[in-house]
Amino acid sequence: MKRSLLLFLTLPVLTGVSRAADIPADQLQFFENRIRPALVENCYRCHSEAEGKSKGGLTLDTRAGWEKGGENGPAIVPGKPDESRLIKAVRHTDPDLAMPPKDGKLPPALIADLEKWVSMGAPDPRIQPVTTVKTGGPMTETMKAQAAKHWAFQPLRKPAVPAVTDTAWPANDLDRFVLARLEEKKLAPSPAADKRTLIRRAALDLTGLPPSPEEVLAFVGDESPQAFEKVVDRLLASPEYGERWGRHWLDVARYADTKGRTRQRETSLNPNAWTYRDYVISAFNQDKPFDQFIREQIAADLLPEASKDPASLAALGFITQGEQFAGSRPDIINDQIDVVTKGFLGLTVSCARCHDHKFDPVPQADYYSLYGVFNSCHEPDEKPVAVAAKGGSGTEAYETQRAKITGEGRQAIIAELNRQAANFNLNAGTFLKIAQAGNKTPEYYALARDIKIEGRVLQDLLQTFNRSLIIRRGEPPSPVMGPLKRLLALTPETFDARFPEWLAFVQRGDRKNRVNAAVSAAFTGVQPTTKAGALDIYASVFVKAEQQWQAESDAWSQAGGKGIFPGLKDKALREARNAVVNPDEFLTGPVGEGGLRGLARNVGSRVASELARLDVSHAGAPGLANVIYDNGRPKDSPIFLRGQIQSPGPVVPRQYLEFLSGPDRKPFTQGSGRLELAREIASPANPLTPRVLVNRVWLHHFGEGFVPTPDDLGVMSPAPENAALLDWLASKFVRDGWSLKKLHRTILLSKTWQQSSEPDAARARIDPFNHLVWRQNVRRLDFESLRDSILFMGGKLDQSMGGHPVNIESEPYSPRRSVYGFIDRIEMAEFMRSFDVANAELTTGRRFTSIVPQQALFRMNSLLVIEQARNIMEREDMKACTTDDERLKKLYEIIYQRWPKEREIQLAKAYIQSMSLESPESVSTVTQAGESRPPDLRGMTKKERQQYLVREKRKKRLEELAMVNKKRDSSMVKEAVRDPSAEKVDRSPLSPWEKYAHALLMTNEMAYVN
């Protein structure tokens, strides 16, 4: 009774509910800035609808909550603080109504805010309760409930095969699961596709290439019941299978041949990325058990098998090949967590980086448990060989080339450092004065202006100078800089008193501090009276050493010295000369990476880029594994509050996700924990891993998965179609030893997969989206299949496997399969982008299938496609045709794997006839649009020719010498990865038949699988 009365009383207020839009901006701001945080922090714990907490019946996380109030009525009377129970409670004046209870009284300022707010009329935009985001804790009750409820998180059991009425149709149990659902809706499956459709579908599905005319004929002619099974087994055993299905996995693994945004001056090229690509292709071809495939990709280095198979180390590219985020570790690790959890578990764990996952049972603590694992690993500088160099002359040439670049690079770095050493030594007087003046004082600027060195270089030199004055613990002080440091420490006040002591020291040194002989000599027999005077003398040592160096160096080169000047003979002078800038450090050891630091970093960076370009492109180069190793001392990570490393919270152990671990979760104990993590993910008891994989495979065989979001099977993903079949296949997959090829067989040998793709209005009315799979879907060829098929039809596809990536985006076009095309993560070729090639920045379990005119332009106008039209007409089997009818038949066999219908023959003949009647003028030879042709040297005078060549040479040289510029680097890379076997295309006019063949390459039938 009382309650209903209350409700009645509050009704008028409810009608006046204020939404954010109706509240004046200043009031809203006051609420958001002062009141909401106060309520969240102090009240929601016990009074929150979202959290299911309503002590005394009161909730305070919506306006309606306080309007309704608790057992004793509304909590707030808008405009009247003194009458509001909430205000009374926070004032702690009534001990029976004191909130927060006990000692929890709020600070006076906060109470005043609340009073002010109520006086305003308690403007409150909160209509819906919002779950507040908590951090740091284990799973909440809500999460536990989700974990217990969501289908994909439940243990995988083998469901019973359903009974069906039509017992004749099913070829296997898969079909029974599908048929049972169809029968429920009184639907019959579609009839089987005809044989030529079937073999084309199977070939494109499994290998990304159409069958050859001979293969089609053989299959059509084979009337044995095992005919199709033989085709499937042949395709699964072909190496092209790994190239096609490996590519699907590379999408998930965000594979690219560049690293993306690297640190400044660091090349973006990832010259060994391809070893991972080849590892993946080979794993698919070998039918490597998928659990092993998982373990290798996370922890190959820690598996006992690794020693036997160094190629498996390349698997770790899965972890390391992601975007580099300009070297930001937290972002790199986030990417690693993302690819591992999305890729294998279909979970978006990276959403829990800043707060608990909003939908899935992944507390923020779990994210940092995994963060600790990957943060306890590093990528070593020296990488193991995964693919041995081929040996022979190619490798020799490579080694020679590498030594040449290294040698030249070393020389260039040393030359640059010699310049810098001279810059310092000859200006030592001013530098010492600057050190005396202090950083960024007016004198500092005045002095710096006197040094005629470019500002940036000067800045670097000053830094190097400052660093050379630092005495490192455990290292003896520099015999040159140590005494200088002591001298600089003298103040004008202490100079007179302490200078003699210093003078004595500088002449002899002491037990622990050797003093450079040239320095000692300079101070022998002199008696400076001021500090400035002493600094001048000190500076003269550097000047003298440098002058000596230059004199000896000149003499050495005049005497025919080549390469690098070995340095001063006088040891003391040599030490003084190199005290601040020491080129000798680079006389030995690797140059590329080392050169990235310090004064010669521009040169070092150029050398490193050149080496990387050589490594990625030279056939004689070995393939290194982009490994990740455990750190010597693994460390747990703190939770970073709001994802910010400046705000570390509690430290969490390295361990597996809580909701997948069960009650006895134990922290990882072996090294970083990577192997333990890998074993958890690849465990047959893992409910997600097999489901995620089966869903991915189904998606590629039908164009649609059981779940449409292959990288997310979490709470927010749509419920699966035919969950029982997914579970049945997933459990069978585990029982079959995680064999993908067995899974493919089960699917392809089912009647379900073999159905025709013919539309049917009656069935479509009942199931328009084909969720029940009453037919096969018509699917579009992806970029790789389309390009490879066109090349294959032209008879020019180079089917050699593996190795360094090749440029497929510009002329001369490589005829190799697209999977070997060079992929630049940042600057992916436009035409690949327009064909929806997976974005290598993110895990892409499913590509978009957009239809944009650039794709049509590619098929209409690209030289690559047109060239294949010519090539088709040049095939031996085409040339063997003697009549137009034969030609047409052959063309249809090659392109569509069928023969032309009557109407198609008519169209073809009419077209060819009309083209043949064309006046020759309408067919013109044109150079490639926009192509800049080299000028005809023969038409030039001798002088012009010389000028031209000199200009070209200088241009080239300038390009080589240009400071490192990543953008330029990227175009040079694309130049470097040109396929040496690629040829320029023919540019002569097209014959009518070639135009006709080209037209067929533009048709839908060619680009779609029925």
Place this chain on the structure above:
Amino acid sequence: MNPSPEFLAQHFTRFPSGNAAPTRRQFLQRTGMGLGMLGLAGLLKPFSAGAADTLSGTLKGAQPMQFAPKAKHVIHIFLEGAPSHLDTWDPKPELKRIDGQSLPSGGGLAFGSPFDFIKQGQSGIEVSSVLPELGKMVDDMTVIRSLWTDIPAHEPATVFMNTGSLRLPRPSMGSWSLYGLGSLNENLPGYVSLRGANLPTGATANWQSVFLPGRFQGTSVNTNAGDVSRIIENLRNPFVSLPDQRRQLDLVRQLDEMHNKALDNDSQLEAEIASFEMAFRMQTEATDAFDVSKETAATREAYGIGGAGSAAIGKARGKKAPPNPAEVGKRLLIARRLVERGVRFVQVFAGGWDMHGNLKDSMENRAGGIDQPIAALLKDLKQRGMLDSTLVIIGGEFGRTAGRDRNGQGETAGRDHNARGFCACLAGGGVKGGYVHGATDELGQAAVVDKVHVHDLHATVLRLLGFDHEKLTYRYNGRDFRLTDVAGKVVSPILA
């Protein structure tokens, strides 16, 4: 938990490669081809600016709008490298007064602007003397003097300004805009990004669609490539004439229609047919849109293109021609031609603003390269009645310090990076003219009054296009993403 209908709709409108037949409308939207299905004949009609308005009735936008749209197009002129606000749009007499002294708050020696500020227009807004022509346009602009951003480093800040995300790949502002608005001209990409031969810092991250479907990605174009036909790949067939190709495509269409009939006119296959027709038309239309030689000599000259244009600018400024106004001018003129043809979002990159040293000369040069061309664009848009429906944004990724950078002094002084305060100018498209919003402190070191964060600017741009930035979302991997992440507040005072 069951997925929401919107979630399902979005996933199924991602064009599953199967024939999960979408509705006809979904299909039209998804393929970005609007008219494609209305008949091939319609496609062959020439597209005119007038048609854009009738089209906008039927293509009101792919996503529901919450507000009446003010702008239908955006031209974002991105001054890459972070131009100094203190030498362009934000006068600081106090800084000038203490020039050479230590800044009270630290940060080295004060660097008063070497340029005078001049009251311009009716509004009397003070603009630096390096921008004399653009200054005259202030009555058509809102100058935001209180922008701030998160990180004073070029790459993250540039990507942040263009995508609202510092490091993680996210769809760009142009992608979101096109996703929201839908395309007006199916013969051209709806979002075009114009640049020189080099990619800007952050590269393609600045115009990517990331998880939004690929058609919302900016088509990046190197306008310095010279030859119009290089601008879009494969735009011409080198071996067949257009009439020849027409006959070839007629054959393709006949074959496709037979194939399609067997598959009951599958909508995806229809889209393919339409895309070939569009591609065919793009061959001439795209060439035309990017070809500034179709403009009159006077127009080109106004934009600073060509020897005469550059010389004219040089003459007006009393010195030899500043570097390449022609490059930026060409981009701006192409931008206008694209907008005229219905392109929704054009990004124009104009770099060279990272002035750590020698600011006086560099600023004169750089500003000289954009001053007249941008002024010309605004005048041109206004004259053609396009400025009201086109929002022009001018600005960089962050501002500069009030102190001298490094050791530079006198004529060689420059300024370091500063994320705490900088300017952007907005013109047309529903923003106030002759209005200054917000302010930095008296030395210009940080925004203090009516601060506008980059997310707020993004929210405001979407607001002008008709969208509540919190409602223009896209579900990806279980989460609704938006341009403004979890922040952003519309800067209402600048709305006209």
